[in-house]
Amino acid sequence: MKPEPAMQVPLLDIDRLAIEAPGRDGAPLRLIDGVSLQLAPGRVLGLIGESGAGKSTLGLAALGVLRGGQRVASGEVRLAGQALGRLDPRAMRRLRGREVAYVAQSAAAAFNPAQRLIDQVTETALACGMSRADARARATGLFARLGLPDPERFGQRFPHQASGGQLQRAMTAMAMCAGPRLIVFDEPTTALDVTTQIEVLVAVRSAIREEGMAALYISHDLALVAQMADEIMVLRHGRMVEHGPVRQVIDAPKSPYTQALIGARGLVRTPRPAAPPILQIRGLDAAYGEMKVIGGLTLCVPEGGTLAVIGESGSGKSTLGRAICGLLPWSAGEIRFAGRPLSAGLRRRSRAELKEIQLIHQLPDLALNPRRSVGAAIGAALERFRGLRGRAAREETARLLAQVELDPGLAARLPGALSGGQKQRVCIARALAAEPRLIICDEVTSALDPLIAEGVLKLLSRLQAETGASYLFITHDFGAVASIADEVAVMRQGSLVASGPLAEVFAAPSDPYTAALLEAVPQLSPGWLDEIAARRSLPDTARKDHAV
Amino acid sequence: MGRLILRRGGTGGLLVLASTLLLFLAGEMMPGDFASKLLGASATPETVEALRLSRGLDASPVARYLGWLGGLLHGDLGLSLTNGREIGALIASRLGNTLLLAGLAAAVAVPLALALGTLAAIFRDSWIDRAVLVLTMVTVATPEFFFAYVAIAVLAVELNWLPSISIPRPGMSVWEVLQVLVLPVLTLVVTSTAHVARMTRASIVAAMDQDYVGTAMLKGLPPGRIVLRHILPNVAAPVSAVVVMTLADIVVGLIIVETIFAYPGMGQLMVDSVAKRDITVVQACGLIFAATYIFLNMAADMLAIAFNPRLRTAR
Structure with a gap:
């Protein structure tokens, strides 16, 4: 004892x-x-x-x-x-x-x-x-x-x-x-x-x-x-x-x-009614040199809604985001945006196409130029995509900062003076500056603390309601998925394992991998790990001698 | 790993081959002619031409190049244009002297540089660190010839402590030979220590900031053991590479230092032969220097592989 x-x-x-x-x-x-x-x-x-x-x-x-x-x-x-x-x-x-x-x-x-x-x-x-x-x-x-x-x-x-x-x-x-x-x-x-x-x-x-x-x-x-x-x-x-x-x-x-x-x-999202797709991906293959990362991927992002792409590291989900943005030319398949096919490479896309699709990165520290003020970072996007300069640009920057719930006075600051959550909000404002129809969010909350991440997720939901933008939400965090996604696609080793409306995929996963992923998501209930361990019947004696 | 070594070896061989071609072309383009130099202004064009013919210079450049290459493959460096003797024998005595000088310089410079770099890293931001920094900045910016003449002016001429020329003669005791060599060795040491010292410092400082050094500290290991077991194995690769490169620098620096101190080594032989337009000797010396340089670079690569488990073992 x-x-x-x-x-x-x-x-x-x-x-x-x-x-x-x-x-x-x-x-x-x-x-x-x-x-x-x-x-x-x-x-x-x-x-x-x-x-x-x-x-x-x-x-x-x-x-x-x-x-x-x-x-x-x-x-x-x-x-x-x-x-x-x-x-x-x-x-x-x-x-x-x-x-x-x-x-x-x-x-x-x-x-x-x-x-x-x-x-x-x-x-x-x-x-x-x-x-x-x-x-x-x-x-x-x-x-x-x-x-x-x-x-x-x-x-x-x-x-x-x-x-x-x-x-x-x-x-x-x-x-x-x-x-x-x-x-x-x-x-x-x-x-x-x-x-x-x-x-x-x-x-x-x-x-x-x-x-x-x-x-x-x-x-x-x-x-x-x-x-x-x-x-x-x-x-x-x-x-x-x-x-x-x-x-x-x-x-x-x-x-x-x-x-x-x-x-x-x-945080739980009320699902939206099904909408026609704004982004359609068919039979996509992508590779880094010899290493094939995505093979035969097919999925759709609903207009005005959110598709969450879930997968573990190495599943190709970030690569998918890069391909859609044009940062990584794909080798086979097709991506259609608003009904028109997109060119594989960045150079062959028109400025209008670039404006329509924006990317928010996982690490805001790396996505913001440390030597450039917040106002200059947002202003550059305003000038490039909407031709705003001078006073008009300053006013729009202030409006965007207010929209992401930041003090417009932050425009004069350098990114180093901001917290992680504030930096990510600046990145969101910069993406919004282009007035895009599709925003690719690549693990935007995974570097943030839980309460800060919750705030960013709420903000993204509100912005979607206000602007009607569609999201492709790349993540490995299941909690975030439940609070933002309408539809879910589960990726493993570059291909799709399961997809469909959130409720269907999560409530009754049809494939063992999705089921295993869901099972592995930590639950608050203190007995949860014991149940898992018992179900897996590990060869060790985990529970026998709790009190050595 | 075996394939990696073979590939580096193959590249080294190709580089040596390329250097033979460059040396040959440089020799062909060198202005002046050994025969007119040797025979003097009073020689008739006929005698000059006869001497050239006797050294086989009437053949086409391609034939002479191929002949030289063929000889090299058999270990035959060819004949001196000036005196018609075997270059191999000419070089053999000089090579020994050169290796002695380079070896002594390396034996002093490398441990000194490692010690200075390690001290500067361990006492980072202290006066020791700053002193090493300033010292290495000054010496790395000082050319060999400048330091050599300053050293001669002060140590040999003013103070009269050491001889200003370094010619070891038969019958000298080891002590006397060493005394003769002090100035050239000092020059080489001073001008070659800086790179190794700074690289050692930078590598150790970088390693000290790594998480695994923190882990070792949290494991309660004493500082000496952390340096020996956790830091040094990880800095061995970059430091050994720069050490080997410095050895190559010493070899090249010899050409200048030997000439200044009239030391009878390969470097001086090469410079003399240039003056005499003895192209075949210049080419042979150049080839030996080039091959040494290429070999040392290859050795640096090999050491980097040997010290890195990622390259040494398959995943």
Whole structure:
């Protein structure tokens, strides 16, 4: 039996911690502001919040790490009874890896490309004095436990020889190898596709339980945290907003912010009546050089409505967007826009055709020229497509900014002075400047925090009602699909697996791939991952020993 | 990987072949004639022509080029126009001297540059870093001949510490030979260290900012182990490439340095032969320099492959 947490000395004890970093004008900036938490051995605490909430800063503080110029303003972090702030570097290093370990978001970047995985996984165990043979046996056992293929030989691979999901599991094995009592997981599955993510989640969770380790699980996705954690702490602007057992936080959130986070997942669109197509794609083939990306694709975008194209990375959905815009000439098939065939290449399209179809990119940071003011970026589109200059252009820019719910005064700013959500709104305004009939939205919300993304989705719906523009909405986020799409097309390896009205495809998926994708979408209900794991009847013993 | 090496080797061979053609054409276009140079102004046109005939210069350029190539394939560098002796034997003694000088310069320059670059990277933005930066900027902008004459003026003429010409003679002790070589080696070291030092610094700094170095730190590894096991293996490829390129620079820099210090090496032989219009010797020396340069570049590519697991192993 696991003793009651309250009766033990906490493994991790963060006491009224405040961390400051030097701000832009010299005044210190509070990254963490008076956060306290206690974690008993074997417990998992989920840390949730938007970017900039201080989740990673707090996670790293548990390892005694402060990044670029940060300092502890007050309070302290105690790990296994030792105050980290008072340890010398050598003693600090002895704790890291042995008592507390870290799993990063991007395992692909976190592994040394020049060393075999086994050498990196066993490194801390060897430093603790474990024999080479024992360390390798331990690593192999962890590889097997985490469901990695061919555990005996998996470690012989170099990082570039393993997939993203495999590396994330290998990094978990690396963190566990020396048997630490606490592991900090910092957004470990954010960079993965949903189907890969669920495999990693199941494997990581059963490994945590079997090893009996405590964990800090950091994520911006409430549904994921609800699956992995025993308790949830919600952070915002460096302050604790809410803290409690998973059930309590999900079912009866106290703070308005947590309520909004839970509500952001519930946005549902009322479907529109079927409309004639504005964009028709028939038998499309597209390739990058020798590598064929799209083969024989056929689909339609309804006029004034939204077609969502869903698929995992590498399914060819962004390539489709590039082909429609004319950025990637296709090799076979036909694309008709408003009944007329489009030329494959950008150069052979008329200015009117270019004006009608606009593209919004995934990363607004890269889509906006950092040296060009917001007004100049929008003004260039106004001049090119509508011949507006001078005062007329300035007035139209102000109107567009107001339309995307931004202060028209932002026109004079450079993109660097804006937040991520504001930048994406500027990109939307720039697309609207051309008065297009079709807007291709390529993963426009995937780089944004949930509440910001919800705002952008609402904005897009409203703009559609106002302007009558049609959307081709490319995404891997199923929540976004439900809130914006009329019709859905599911892509896999460059071809169509399922398509039709949203309700039909989602309610009763006719093909196994769509069903698997839908099943892998994290649900808020805390028992969801257990059900999935049970249904898949994994070869491990995930649930047998919850209380080691 | 085997195919990659074969392909690089094949390209190297083609480049050497192309350089023979260039060298031959350059020799053909060189103004002046060895025979009139050798025989002096008083020689009659008949004697000049007879000497040219005796060296086989009456044959067509194509025939002479093909004959030269054929000889090269058998390891025969041909005969000197001026004295009719085997070029192979002429070069052999000089090549040893040149390799000694280049080897000494490399043995000092490479470790020095690596150390300076690593120190600058580890103590980034400190006075050490800035000193290395300024020093390398100055030396990279200084031509060999300029530094060599300044060094002679100060160390040999003013202070009289070292000889201004570097001619090792038979019977000198190792210590004496080294003393004679100090100035040319110093010149080569100073002018070739900068690139390696700056590349080493840049590579290490870039590697230090990588996530995997952060991972190593979070694993609680001591700094020395992080540098040795996680940073150096990843900077080996770019640094080894620039080291090898610098070796090539040293070889080319020798032509100037040997001439300034009257050192009896390949570079000086080449310059002398140009003065005498001894085209066959110039071509042979040029070919050896070109082949060395091409070989070192190939070696740089091979090292880059050897140090990169992505290229070394199939996916």
